[in-house]
Amino acid sequence: MTPKEIHDKILVLDSHCDTPIMMRRKGLDIGKKTDIGHVDLVRMKEGGVNASFFAIYVSNKWEPFECTFKALEAFASVYDMLGKYPQLASLATDAQTARALKEQGKIAIFLGMENAGPIHKDLSLLRLFYRMGVRYITLTHAGNNEVCDSCATREKRWHGVSPFGRELIAEMNRLGILVDVAHISDEAFYDVLKYSTRPVVSTHSCCRALCDVPRNLTDQMIKDLAARGGVLQINFNPPFLDKEYSLAVDPLLDEYEDAEAAYAQDSDGSRERMEKAKKALFALPRPSYKRVVDHIDHVVSLVGPDHVGIGSDFDGIEVCPEGLEDISRLPVLTEELCARGYSYEDIQKIMGGNFLRLL
Numbered sequence: 001m002t003p004k005e006i007h008d009k010i011l012v013l014d015s016h017c018d019t020p021i022m023m024r025r026k027g028l029d030i031g032k033k034t035d036i037g038h039v040d041l042v043r044m045k046e047g048g049v050n051a052s053f054f055a056i057y058v059s060n061k062w063e064p065f066e067c068t069f070k071a072l073e074a075f076a077s078v079y080d081m082l083g084k085y086p087q088l089a090s091l092a093t094d095a096q097t098a099r100a101l102k103e104q105g106k107i108a109i110f111l112g113m114e115n116a117g118p119i120h121k122d123l124s125l126l127r128l129f130y131r132m133g134v135r136y137i138t139l140t141h142a143g144n145n146e147v148c149d150s151c152a153t154r155e156k157r158w159h160g161v162s163p164f165g166r167e168l169i170a171e172m173n174r175l176g177i178l179v180d181v182a183h184i185s186d187e188a189f190y191d192v193l194k195y196s197t198r199p200v201v202s203t204h205s206c207c208r209a210l211c212d213v214p215r216n217l218t219d220q221m222i223k224d225l226a227a228r229g230g231v232l233q234i235n236f237n238p239p240f241l242d243k244e245y246s247l248a249v250d251p252l253l254d255e256y257e258d259a260e261a262a263y264a265q266d267s268d269g270s271r272e273r274m275e276k277a278k279k280a281l282f283a284l285p286r287p288s289y290k291r292v293v294d295h296i297d298h299v300v301s302l303v304g305p306d307h308v309g310i311g312s313d314f315d316g317i318e319v320c321p322e323g324l325e326d327i328s329r330l331p332v333l334t335e336e337l338c339a340r341g342y343s344y345e346d347i348q349k350i351m352g353g354n355f356l357r358l359l
């Protein structure tokens with residue numbers, strides 16, 4: 001089989017994108033081919049993508065009630081879009097539905113929640129979000145919350161998972177919502193492995209051995225995750241793929257974010273500043289898409305082909321790898337896996353089968 005035949009035959013699943021943010025903030029209509037962000041249903045179809053998790057994201061900076069309200073707004077956007085394009089895509093909550101939708105030529109849209117903030121400390125709300133379709137929860141994001149600590153904070157609040165976090169994990173296990181360890185601290189990671197009775201996932205992280213940043217997993221963490229049946233879904237974000245790039249891009253990203261915020265406030269001369277910052281950011285040579293496959297290779301070398309997949313983080317990242325500029329470019333990964341000698345069975349697992357197994 002050619003790489004294209006393989007790519008078309010297998011069920012391709014991306015376990016994380018922030019496309020609902022683009023719907024609300026940039027007016028993205030996912031049924032039309034656009035140049036907004038990295039994902040729409042047309043570009044997914046072009047990229048041979050059969051299933052994708054849309055993140056219901058909330059910031060750790062928002063007030064508790066604001067978190068729940070913004071989460072509801074994100075749900076509403078996704079439901080509205082799926083209601084508008086029933087011939088293109090449908091909501092899915094299990095593997096069987098995703099497979100059936102592929103047979104019908106439709107895309108399966110799953111829901112994940114990024115940051116447990118909207119739940120407050122109320123397990124009834126967790127059960128409600130399960131009924132609304134949520135099938136994984138990333139316990140926190142860039143801050144410590146009621147559930148656990150983030151890898152991004154200097155001061156830790158719990159040194160792992162909180163007492164409420166333990167209750168939350170037990171109820172997620174009972175319901176069948178996957179626990180996502182992306183963004184959480186190393187101590188929280190080990191608490192999750194201790195408390196969860198079911199396999200655990202990282203829906204969008206990379207390998208710290210290849211790029212030493214706190215968002216990535218150490219070799220020992222990858223081995224422990226795999227020993228419990230879990231899966232690491234490789235993130236496409238260049239600063240997580242390559243340390244040299246990460247060091248070079250950090251100040252440029254900071255300036256771009258500041259300039260964007262200033263532009264949003266419409267202060268004098270801010271447009272010029274933003275364009276300059278954007279130019280500098282995109283002038284920096286980016287790592288190739290092959291670097292994503294280097295991270296896949298690394299996980300396979302540690303724990304075999306049953307514990308790795310892809311979680312693009314598209315629409316949540318500012319820059320993309322060279323050659324992987326949006327979701328329509330995804331077949332390059334299958335081509336590269338073929339070029340590196342992976343079998344059909346392994347490619348099927350990596351490009352979606354491993355994650356699907358846990359749903």
Ligand SMILES: [Zn+2]
Nearest residue numbers: 114183204316
């Ligand atoms: Zn994230």
